Amino acid sequence: MIALLMRDIRLATRAGGGFGLGLAFFLIVVVLVPFGVGPQTDLLARIAVGILWIGALLACLLSLDRIFALDFEDGSLDLLATAPVPMEAVAVIKALAHWLTTGLPLVLAAPLLGVLLSLPADGYLPVVISLLLGTPALSMIGAFGAALTVGLRRGGLLLSLLVLPLYVPTLIFGAEMARRGIDGLDTTTPMLMLAGITCGTIALLPFAAAAVLRVNLR
Amino acid sequence: MSSIWVYANPKKFIDTTDRFLPWVSVLAVVCLVIGLIWGFFFTPDDYRQGSTVKIIYLHVPSALMAINAWLMMLVASLIWIVRRHHVSALAARAAAPVGVVMTLIALATGAIWGQPMWGTWWAWDPRLTSFLILFLFYLGYIALWEAIEDDDTAADLTSILCLVGSVFALLSRYAVNFWNQGLHQGASLSLDKEENVADVFYHPLLFSIAGFVFLFIALVFLRTQTEIRARRMRALIVRDRMKD
Amino acid sequence: MPDLGKYAEAVLSSYAVSLVLLLILVGLSWRRSMRIKKALQDIEKRQKKNG
Numbered sequence: 001m002i003a004l005l006m007r008d009i010r011l012a013t014r015a016g017g018g019f020g021l022g023l024a025f026f027l028i029v030v031v032l033v034p035f036g037v038g039p040q041t042d043l044l045a046r047i048a049v050g051i052l053w054i055g056a057l058l059a060c061l062l063s064l065d066r067i068f069a070l071d072f073e074d075g076s077l078d079l080l081a082t083a084p085v086p087m088e089a090v091a092v093i094k095a096l097a098h099w100l101t102t103g104l105p106l107v108l109a110a111p112l113l114g115v116l117l118s119l120p121a122d123g124y125l126p127v128v129i130s131l132l133l134g135t136p137a138l139s140m141i142g143a144f145g146a147a148l149t150v151g152l153r154r155g156g157l158l159l160s161l162l163v164l165p166l167y168v169p170t171l172i173f174g175a176e177m178a179r180r181g182i183d184g185l186d187t188t189t190p191m192l193m194l195a196g197i198t199c200g201t202i203a204l205l206p207f208a209a210a211a212v213l214r215v216n217l218r
Numbered sequence: 219m220s221s222i223w224v225y226a227n228p229k230k231f232i233d234t235t236d237r238f239l240p241w242v243s244v245l246a247v248v249c250l251v252i253g254l255i256w257g258f259f260f261t262p263d264d265y266r267q268g269s270t271v272k273i274i275y276l277h278v279p280s281a282l283m284a285i286n287a288w289l290m291m292l293v294a295s296l297i298w299i300v301r302r303h304h305v306s307a308l309a310a311r312a313a314a315p316v317g318v319v320m321t322l323i324a325l326a327t328g329a330i331w332g333q334p335m336w337g338t339w340w341a342w343d344p345r346l347t348s349f350l351i352l353f354l355f356y357l358g359y360i361a362l363w364e365a366i367e368d369d370d371t372a373a374d375l376t377s378i379l380c381l382v383g384s385v386f387a388l389l390s391r392y393a394v395n396f397w398n399q400g401l402h403q404g405a406s407l408s409l410d411k412e413e414n415v416a417d418v419f420y421h422p423l424l425f426s427i428a429g430f431v432f433l434f435i436a437l438v439f440l441r442t443q444t445e446i447r448a449r450r451m452r453a454l455i456v457r458d459r460m461k462d
Numbered sequence: 463m464p465d466l467g468k469y470a471e472a473v474l475s476s477y478a479v480s481l482v483l484l485l486i487l488v489g490l491s492w493r494r495s496m497r498i499k500k501a502l503q504d505i506e507k508r509q510k511k512n513g
Contacts, residue, residue, distance in 0.1 A: 162379065164354070165355050190396070208382050212374075216371070263467065268467050272477075327480055334472050440492070440495050444494055444498050
């Protein structure tokens with residue numbers, strides 16, 4: 001399992017693996033928004049949390065179809081299915097690799113991009129914590145969506161349609177937590193809810209993802 | 219007495235529903251006509267909402283059925299996963315477009331009612347937002363059915379999506395409640411509190427709800443039959459090609 | 463016709479929108495049902511003839 005994780009990370013970080021693509025996309029979204037809404041600092045500061053969360057979510061979405069598609073095409077997914085590792089574990093490892101190569105860099109980049117959006121000083125910590133808690137859920141839900149569409153020729157667009165509604169609760173609690181942090185309100189409730197969603201998805205969705213993968217490999 | 223699973227046999231299902239379909243359709247039309255005409259012509263205006271209260275006879279039943287259609291799909295998906303009856307999977311598929319139309323009606327009538335009453339077509343009220351999210355779930359579900367060619371694979375994948383989607387739809391409902399209370403005052407913009415609806419409005423509403431329920435049943439029967447026949451047709455065509 | 467007052471537009475348009483949507487749904491379901499039924503009968507007849 002560790003070997004699988006290392007292999008996935010190596011594949012993703014190698015040239016052409018798409019590592020950094022998500023980060024660049026995140027950067028571009030954040031740069032484009034001021035062009036769209038105008039350069040007023042107070043306006044940007046108010047919507048900074050929303051932009052960072054939406055940007056992270058879209059950047060995450062961008063690399064989802066890579067989770068299983070390449071392995072499905074070259075047959076290594078079939079090999080993994082017959083390997084002594086349970087399919088559920090494969091799904092978790094794949095999601096973990098996706099988070100390490102996409103989610104974690106986004107979390108680390110968020111404070112830097114917050115500067116561009118004149119994020120209030122109180123906001124940095126809540127934004128980073130909310131992204132840190134929320135992005136694993138995004139990766140796990142995304143792995144489920146990627147497993148659903150793995151056998152399809154044009155699965156990319158369908159994948160977004162399937163996964164985005166599933167992202168709603170994570171986005172709501174994540175952004176709410178960061179906003180409350182900026183306003184100096186108590187962040188405990190949304191933080192616990194966000195952590196709960198993340199733990200719940202990691203505990204339950206691997207089973208759904210594995211079931212879906214088995215169907216697709218039939 | 220035979221068990222309910224007899225109707226999982228496609229042939230038996232078509233025969234039985236063929237017998238019931240005319241009756242259910244007639245019931246649906248009769249109830250809808252009574253409910254809507256009674257409601258439209260013979261109920262007084264509300265003292266606060268004026269004549270817009272008449273929209274209730276469309277809005278409440280369609281909203282109810284939008285949720286019930288999803289629940290029916292959830293039950294049908296579970297039956298498919300556990301007992302692998304094809305009719306069940308096809309019934310879930312048949313119900314989804316009906317659910318979409320119900321959601322659309324609920325959203326449209328709600329917006330039209332909201333314009334004069336709240337002064338806006340759309341507000342990010344928890345109920346409205348949840349319905350919009352439900353609409354997105356329906357779209358994803360239908361899109362997945364359409365995208366997969368193999369029937370059994372499609373049935374398996376969509377039923378798992380339906381299960382996972384149900385959990386997330388429920389989560390979204392609570393998340394949205396929480397989110398809006400965090401921004402605005404608590405939602406007081408609700409029309410369909412049972413105790414607010416006086417008897418004059420309540421009785422035609424009952425008929426209208428019954429009409430929507432029967433209409434839903436009739437449509438699901440009809441559309442499931444169509445799906446069964448379409449699948450049989452595909453199977454026959456494949457067999458035909460094999461022989462040549 | 464009841465007196466709908468100043469909200470006539472809203473009430474009438476919501477009834478129109480809903481009924482049109484319902485009719486479209488029923489119409490499409492009905493048409494597809496008829497078409498598939500007929501196509502299936504054609505195929506079954508042909509296969510019976512061919513043995």
